[in-house]
Amino acid sequence: MRYGELQRVLPGFLRRHVLFFEACIEEAVAACAASLPAGARVLDAGAGEARHAAHFTGQRYCGVDLAIGDAAWDYSRLDAIAELAALPFPDGCFDACLNIVTLEHVPGPRDVLHEIARVLAARGRLLLIVPQEWEVHQAPHDYWRFTRHGVARLLSDAGFTDISIRPAGGFFRLLSRRLLNGLQFFPLLVMPVAALFLVPPAIILPVFEFLDRRRDFTLGYICTATKRC
DSSP states (O other), X not given: OOHHHHHHHSOHHXXXXXXXXXXXXXXXXXXXXXXXXXXXXXXXXXXXXXXXXXXXXXSEEEEEEOSOSOTTSOOTTOSEEOOTTSOSSOTTOEEEEEEESOGGXXXXXXXXXXXXXXXXXXXXXXXXXXXXXXXXXSTTSOOOOOOHHXXXXXXXXXXXEEEEEEESOOHHHHHHXXXXXXXXXXXXXXXXXXXXXXXXXXXXXGGGGGGOSSOOSOSEEEEEEEEOO
16 A cells, blocks of 8 residues: 555544654645745745645745656646756745755755755755655665765755754654555455554554654654755
């Protein structure tokens, strides 16, 4: 079962409990949109199907992607198709930027962050979300995983300050997710039996998150930063 299918069939409270990383992403994007004034210019760098556009109806949203990640996706809502390391915009023309689980798909993440900094206005804000423990996806365009220290270094080198890096869960949420990953290996006929063994512990394990205070085992990071003046 794909994560999108799980999101559709699970009730709301259970969806956030089990699909915690996705919930963190939606909450972070919604908070970013709510913090921006009306008319602010927002770049979604790596927009894919531009599904985050709905959060920015009060702002001037611009979705950009190279449109090669998933052949099944509908890229028709993009405002521009371009390499994120060579954005077709002048310096300082955006007030905020999203880069949501996209940095792992570019050959040069350092170049992309420098380019994002270039098109952001002074004190422009960046919401960056990156994976640390995640399966290979959108192959063959899947190149990197990031630690909190690596992200901090990349952001600082690109000219960002006020850097905040928050792990999206810890060991027990990660283990829960891996049990759900295991369902994909079973034929459809025995999937219900496999689910009996894998789904209940996947639901229970996040209850023990309080035991992992360091959050060194995490699915990914929710990062915010501000472009230096």
